[in-house]
Amino acid sequence: MKLVTYRAAAAAEGRLGVVWGGLVIDVERLGDVVGEEFPTSMLDLIDQGPDALAALARAIADTDGKRPTGIAVPVENVKMLAPIPRPRKNIFGIGLNYVEHVAESARSLDTSKELPDKPVVFSKPPTAVIADGEPIQHNAAMTQQLDWEVELAVIIGKRATRIGKEDAMSHVFGYSVINDVSARDNRRAGQWIFSKGQDSYAPFGPAIVTADEIIDPHNLVLWLKKNGEEKQRSNTKFLLFDIPTLIADLSSGMTLEPGDIIATGTPSGVGAGRDPQEFMWPGDVVECGVDGIGVLRNPVVKIGD
Structure with missing residues (x-):
């Protein structure tokens, strides 16, 4: 899985996303669709471990071809931030x-x-x-x-x-x-x-x-x-x-x-x-x-x- 921290507008806060087929799928919004409370930042996702990654992968697979509008944005339309914009330590x-x-x-x-x-x-x-x-x-x-x-x-x-x-x-x-x-x-x-x-x-x-x-x-x-x-x-x-x-x-x-x-x-x-x-x-x-x-x-x- 290719994970990013991104924003879709200049003033927007960074959001956790997955790059998938030329799109960036918003993790939090995907969770809303499938009824899961997914992490909202890269560090939160890392903290939650393999089970969170597996649940995210299942949600992406289960919604393939039937994701509501607004869940995914073309890669070229977003600004990529550093994947971990502020590491916890050096x-x-x-x-x-x-x-x-x-x-x-x-x-x-x-x-x-x-x-x-x-x-x-x-x-x-x-x-x-x-x-x-x-x-x-x-x-x-x-x-x-x-x-x-x-x-x-x-x-x-x-x-x-x-x-x-x-x-x-x-x-x-x-x-x-x-x-x-x-x-x-x-x-x-x-x-x-x-x-x-x-x-x-x-x-x-x-x-x-x-x-x-x-x-x-x-x-x-x-x-x-x-x-x-x-x-x-x-x-x-x-x-x-x-x-x-x-x-x-x-x-x-x-x-x-x-x-x-x-x-x-x-x-x-x-x-x-x-x-x-x-x-x-x-x-x-x-x-x-x-x-x-x-x-x-x-x-x-x-x-x-």
Whole structure:
């Protein structure tokens, strides 16, 4: 199931929807039709677990071809918000998680050339999240090295504390796309959160695809284009630490909760690793895609003096 948070008019509040056959089916209104009290937000749906998803799938199937007017809207007529517009806590970012990216970072960003023996973890605050189509902010007073990083996002569906790798995938709700925007010249004594956590530095979406729809999350092509020119292309099979390893490692010391987001790392091809180096500037448009999930497109705009 492809789940979205959307609005059908500029002033409307975000609503939970399901993308189905070129339409966005409104979950709350569908519930009214079938006599079910369905969740009204993505976080509520995740909290309610597999039974809520199963009930929603049955309602969609049962009303196929006979939904009243107003239950569904054409995809092109809605504005997609971030699937979780305001995460409950920081996004867990994973650094240096593709072998070739480790090498290019060592050349250009003074990181170690050795492969990490454990996942490298940082975070991005909820205020960094923006939706498909919303602007990535470029403040020239803050950065001259604004960079891109396409990543597969994993959304946790079930509380996880000290989970073994063998059980980790049962805690995954679904997957999305994230651009781990990074101001390379804003690292502080090796710490990355200010470089990666500023406002608008986490474009996220446009949808969450539930885990049952993704046959193998470790065999997904991911790519990024700037102004139509491809800059990154790889496959999640090249992750240094796979998803079960990431969940097991994070949950060994920090409880993962429903709705938590893990950005699993970026492949090679970032701007800082190119020769000559290349960064994002006002007027650029960046597209990130993960096959089977969707495409995230964001303009870069100037802010500040």
